[in-house]
Structure formats: C-alpha cells, structure tokens
Amino acid sequence: MTMTSEQARWFAETFDKLVQNISTAVLGKHEVIRLVLTAMMAPGHVLLEDAPGTGKTSLARSIAATVQGSSSRIQFTPDLLPSDVTGVTIYDQSSKSFEFHQGPVFADIVLADEINRASPKTQSALLEVMEEGRVTVDGITHEVGAPFIVIATQNPIEQAGTYRLPEAQLDRFLLKTSIGYPDHASSVQILQGASVLDRSSQLSPRISLQAVDDMTQLASTVHVDAAVLEYVSRLMEETRLASEVRVGVSIRGGIALMRAAKVWAAVSGRHYVVPDDVKHLVEPVWLHRVVLDPEAEFAGSTAASVMAKILTEVAPPQERQHTA
Incomplete structure (x- = not known):
C-alpha cells in the first residue's frame, strides 16, 4: 500500500504543527528541528556535535512535550557504567525475588550528553540499545518501546579525557547535525525571556505517541521510483571509489538515506521521493x-x-523508470 496524496497533505500539515510548537521553545532552529523529527519518524537516532549551551537539552524536552512522550538525560562521564544507562537487577528481600530497575534509557527521547566522555564499554551499551530497541540484563530482555530516539551529543572543542566514537559506531546514527548558536533576532528574544528557565515546560502536546507511530508507519509507504534507487546506489558507489576516501558509505548508510528521504518527501506533502530529497x-x-x-x-x-x-x-535522474 502506497501513501496517497491526501495522506501526504495530512502528514505535512501535522509535521509542520509539531515544528511550530517546538520552535516556540527552541528559537530560530527550524531546519534542525525538522531533521531531528525526521530521524524520529524514519526511525533512527541523531548525533549533535555542538558546544555547550546551544539548547540540546531544551530540544529533547520540547520534542517529548510536543508528542506527549517521556524524556531523560544521561550525562556521560568516564566513570559511567553500562548498568547506569540500561538499568540493573536488584534483589528485593521483602519479596525474595530479583527486580529489574530501569535505567534512563527507558524513555521515548533520550539525551545522551557528551557521549564521547564515556568509556567504549558504556558507549557500546547505549549503541546496542539504539540498534536492537531492547535491553538484555541477566538473560531477560526488556523492550524500550516506540517511539524511541537517542539524541547524542559531543563537544567538538574540548577533547581532553574523551573517547572518540569509532566509525562503526558512528554508522549507528541515522544523521549527524549541529544546532549552532541562534541568530541575532533569536538571541534577543531568548534574552528577553531569560527569567524562564525551561521553555519546554510551557509547551502543550500537539500529538500522541500513537500518532507518531502511525506517522512512522505511513512514511514507510512513500513511493520510491527505481530511478531514484539507481541514483542513490550510484552516489553510494562513488563515495567508495573517490581517491580521497578510505571508507565509503555502507549499505546501512544507503538504507538510512532512503528511510529519511521517505519522511522528507511526506514532510513536503508528497507521496513519492524526488532526487532533491536525496540531495x-x-x-x-x-x-x-x-x-x-x-x-x-x-x-x-x-x-x-x-x-x-x-x-x-553524478547526474540525478530526469524521468521515472517504469518497473514491472
């Protein structure tokens, strides 16, 4: 079943309402908000490379408030243990049984702040949850639920005492972007409301978690013509053949781009992907x-x-390829 034109219009209108609501708390960052919401509905996770104080926590909380979801923040440090992220099983003397206490990863929107400050073992624990969507502790599996998005951050400036994310782990993130500093007009507006410590607390929900899941399922039905698939495949191959590149884009990267392009097409009110979505x-x-x-x-x-x-x-396709 392919998305219809009417469904595409509804998707675009609903998505725009979400962006507008979040933009009242995270000022002047429409493009970043659109990208993060796209990742959530693809579905996938986001890596933000930003200096401190640019609104990363506010973004996560604002998304959670807008979709009636839960949010958590994990401050990564060198002494953080995997169990501090995923949770731990504790023996309850009163009931004489083991009980699982959920870690902060059990939330709809998880902000993993300065992920590159944690040890590789702790990083791997989070990345495993991102990939599998569940946590296994003492042989028992616990689902984290849906929607589930990790917004991980790393500071590009201060690198002392950090553990660089390996390329194989970077590949787990659907997309990487940066919030950056606000423009002049937004900065003035933020300073005027400096007495409000948490703008996200003033947001009212615009959609339910079930509706987010419905939008995710709907986006997966966006049509992708064979010509667009050919175009993405050629781009992918060229990244591997380029003389400046040691490791090009994997097939996982190609799949990630197609999933994101489907959402982006729906965001634009279309039920089909065009080359401009890919670019x-x-x-x-x-x-x-x-x-x-x-x-x-x-x-x-x-x-x-x-x-x-x-x-x-690599020239984009100019016409459709009719497939059987």
Whole structure:
C-alpha cells in the first residue's frame, strides 16, 4: 500500500504543527528541528556535535512535550557504567525475588550528553540499545518501546579525557547535525525571556505517541521510483571509489538515506521521493559515515567537499523508470 496524496497533505500539515510548537521553545532552529523529527519518524537516532549551551537539552524536552512522550538525560562521564544507562537487577528481600530497575534509557527521547566522555564499554551499551530497541540484563530482555530516539551529543572543542566514537559506531546514527548558536533576532528574544528557565515546560502536546507511530508507519509507504534507487546506489558507489576516501558509505548508510528521504518527501506533502530529497539529506545522513584518507585530509579535503564533488558528477535522474 502506497501513501496517497491526501495522506501526504495530512502528514505535512501535522509535521509542520509539531515544528511550530517546538520552535516556540527552541528559537530560530527550524531546519534542525525538522531533521531531528525526521530521524524520529524514519526511525533512527541523531548525533549533535555542538558546544555547550546551544539548547540540546531544551530540544529533547520540547520534542517529548510536543508528542506527549517521556524524556531523560544521561550525562556521560568516564566513570559511567553500562548498568547506569540500561538499568540493573536488584534483589528485593521483602519479596525474595530479583527486580529489574530501569535505567534512563527507558524513555521515548533520550539525551545522551557528551557521549564521547564515556568509556567504549558504556558507549557500546547505549549503541546496542539504539540498534536492537531492547535491553538484555541477566538473560531477560526488556523492550524500550516506540517511539524511541537517542539524541547524542559531543563537544567538538574540548577533547581532553574523551573517547572518540569509532566509525562503526558512528554508522549507528541515522544523521549527524549541529544546532549552532541562534541568530541575532533569536538571541534577543531568548534574552528577553531569560527569567524562564525551561521553555519546554510551557509547551502543550500537539500529538500522541500513537500518532507518531502511525506517522512512522505511513512514511514507510512513500513511493520510491527505481530511478531514484539507481541514483542513490550510484552516489553510494562513488563515495567508495573517490581517491580521497578510505571508507565509503555502507549499505546501512544507503538504507538510512532512503528511510529519511521517505519522511522528507511526506514532510513536503508528497507521496513519492524526488532526487532533491536525496540531495538535501546526503550531508546530514552520510558525511559522518565517510572516512577520509589521512593524506587527503592533510591536504585539505573534507567529507563535505568530497560529497559536493560527487553530487556534481553524478547526474540525478530526469524521468521515472517504469518497473514491472
């Protein structure tokens, strides 16, 4: 079953209401909000590389308030244990049985703050939950539920005492983006409301968790023509063949781009994906998956410049391919 034009219009209108509501708490960041909501409905997880104080916690709380979901924040530190994230089984003397106490990962929107400060073992515990959607403790599996999105952050400036995320783990994130500092007008507006410590607490819900799940299922029915699939495949292959690249985009990255493109098409009020959807999302979905050759990086090449070159060299399809 493919999404209809009417369903696409409803999806776009509903999505826009969510963005507008969150924007009253996270000012001047429409594009970032749209990307994070796209990841949630793809579904997938987000890596934010930002300096402290740019509104990452406010973004997570605002999304949770808008969709009537729960949110939690995990401050990653070098001494954080995997059980501090996932939960632990404790023996209850009164009932003489073991009880599982859920960790902060059991929330709809989880903010993993400064994930690169935790040990690789703790990082892996979170990334396993992100991939599997469940936690296994003492041989018993516990589902985290849906929707479930992890918004992980890392500070690009202060690297002392940090553990860099390996490329294989970066691949677990659907997209990577940055909130950045607000523009001048938004900064003035934020300063005017400085007495309000948490803007997200003033938000009213716009949609239920069940409706978010319905939107996720609906987005998966967006039509993708064979010509667009061919286009994405060629882009993917070119990232592997580029002389500046040591490791190109994996098939997981290609699947992530298609899932995100379906949501982005629905956000635009369409029931089909066009090449512009792909081109718009290539940077946030693929750049963190590309590993450059050290010599090329030293010479000044960046993942963004390599991707821009590939996009100019690979022509997008001009017409549909009719498949049987």
